[in-house]
Amino acid sequence: MNAQLISLFAAETFEVPANIAFSIIAIFMVIAAIRVVTTDNVVHAALWLMVVLGGVGLNFLLLQAEFLAMTQFLIYLGAIIVLFLFGVMLTRAPLGRSDDLDNKQRPIGIVVGLLVLGLVSYSVIKTFGSDKLDFSAYDGSQAVAGNNRTEALSDAIFSQYLIPFEVISVLLLAALIGAIVIARRD
Amino acid sequence: MLLTQFLLLAAILFSIGVYGVIVRKNGVLVLMSVELMLNAVNINLIAFSTYHGLGGQVFALFVIAVAAAEVGVGLAIVLLIYRNRRSVDIDQLDELKG
Numbered sequence: 001m002n003a004q005l006i007s008l009f010a011a012e013t014f015e016v017p018a019n020i021a022f023s024i025i026a027i028f029m030v031i032a033a034i035r036v037v038t039t040d041n042v043v044h045a046a047l048w049l050m051v052v053l054g055g056v057g058l059n060f061l062l063l064q065a066e067f068l069a070m071t072q073f074l075i076y077l078g079a080i081i082v083l084f085l086f087g088v089m090l091t092r093a094p095l096g097r098s099d100d101l102d103n104k105q106r107p108i109g110i111v112v113g114l115l116v117l118g119l120v121s122y123s124v125i126k127t128f129g130s131d132k133l134d135f136s137a138y139d140g141s142q143a144v145a146g147n148n149r150t151e152a153l154s155d156a157i158f159s160q161y162l163i164p165f166e167v168i169s170v171l172l173l174a175a176l177i178g179a180i181v182i183a184r185r186d
Numbered sequence: 187m188l189l190t191q192f193l194l195l196a197a198i199l200f201s202i203g204v205y206g207v208i209v210r211k212n213g214v215l216v217l218m219s220v221e222l223m224l225n226a227v228n229i230n231l232i233a234f235s236t237y238h239g240l241g242g243q244v245f246a247l248f249v250i251a252v253a254a255a256e257v258g259v260g261l262a263i264v265l266l267i268y269r270n271r272r273s274v275d276i277d278q279l280d281e282l283k284g
Contacts, residue, residue, distance in 0.1 A: 018187050026195050033199055033222055037206035042214060049218050052199070056225045059192065063232045065243050072228075075250055080221070080257055087214045087261040091268040103211040103277050113205035120197040124190060131189045133236050149240075156240045157247070164244075168251045175255030179262040185269075 022062055029055035040101055042093040046084045053077055064135055067150045192233040199226035213264035213274040217257060224253045 032051035039045050057072035094100075157165055199222055206219025228246045235242025268274050 015187060019191075022187065022191060026191075029195065030198055030202075033202045036218055036222065037202055037209065037215075042212065045215055045218055049221065052222060053225060056229060059195070059229055060232055062187070063192065063236060065232050065235070065246075068228075068232060068243055068246055071247065071250060075254060076221075076225075080254065083257055083261060084214060084218060087217075087264060090265055091214060091274045093212065093214060093274070100275075101212050101215060102209050106209050109205045109208035112208060113201040116204050117197055117201035120200070121194055124193045124197060128190050128193065133187045133189055133233070135236050153240050153243055156244055161241070161244045164248060168248050172251055172255050175259050179258040182259070183262040183265050 018062055022059070025055045025058050025062075040097050040099055041095075042088050042098070042101070043085070043095060046081060046088060049084070050077060050081050053081070063133070064149065067153050189233055189237075192229055196226040196229040196233075199223075199229070211275050211277045213267060213276050214261070216276065217260045217264070220260075221253065221257070224249060224256075 029052050032048045032055070035048040036045050036052065039048060053072065053076040057069045057076070060066075060069035060072055088095075203219045203222035203226065206222065207216055210216050210219060228249055231242040231246040231249065235246070264274055267276075267279065271278070
């Protein structure tokens with residue numbers, strides 16, 4: 001296991017800058033995610049969540065999914081964080097520090113979290129070992145060369161995945177109407 | 187870059203989200219932990235889409251849309267709980283307990 005981990009970090013075909021960027025982003029993301037679930041200030045939790053979501057967007061950029069990265073920045077950083085802050089405000093959550101945010105299940109939570117982490121990472125390392133990322137699948141079926149992945153993505157959405165896309169639109173509409181009906185004061 | 191490093195980062199984020207869902211008792215914070223888990227899944231989808239074509243990216247978009255719907259409905263429910271009980275402590279919602 002240990003030798004496997006060492007070989008994971010010492011492979012010779014590393015693209016060094018991408019890996020340095022990934023390491024820095026990953027460290028920030030993990031620290032921020034831990035702060036989201038441990039901080040005793042609700043507003044700070046929302047702001048730390050913003051760091052995690054931004055890091056996820058940067059990971060999309062590293063994986064060369066530019067359209068998804070922009071969607072992540074616009075929808076999550078722009079809309080969902082604001083929605084959370086509205087939720088904090090409307091439920092009159094304590095704005096300062098509060099020691100009443102966690103229940104008494106911390107040992108269970110730690111055990112379950114570590115079990116999930118151990119199981120998933122064991123199977124991931126065992127299955128994918130040191131597979132390298134190749135981005136050939138993005139361009140494989142595209143005759144046009146160059147930087148046209150957003151074009152290919154839009155083609156995929158509006159041809160092969162058209163029906164799921166329409167179903168998602170109806171789902172979003174129904175969910176938003178449902179949210180209005182639930183939260184309406186009458 | 188290796189595939190495994192993205193999958194491991196996603197696994198770490200997911201288990202932190204699981205911990206948050208179990209431990210937090212403020213409804214808004216539980217929804218934030220669920221967001222952590224959904225984003226971890228999105229990283230997995232994008233990482234695998236480098237192998238299997240653009241379907242993974244399309245479904246990551248769908249996950250983002252469903253997450254937006256989930257947050258909308260979830261916050262509406264939390265708001266309703268607050269309006270009825272003057273608190274968003276979800277551990278007090280134990281009417282179903284025998």
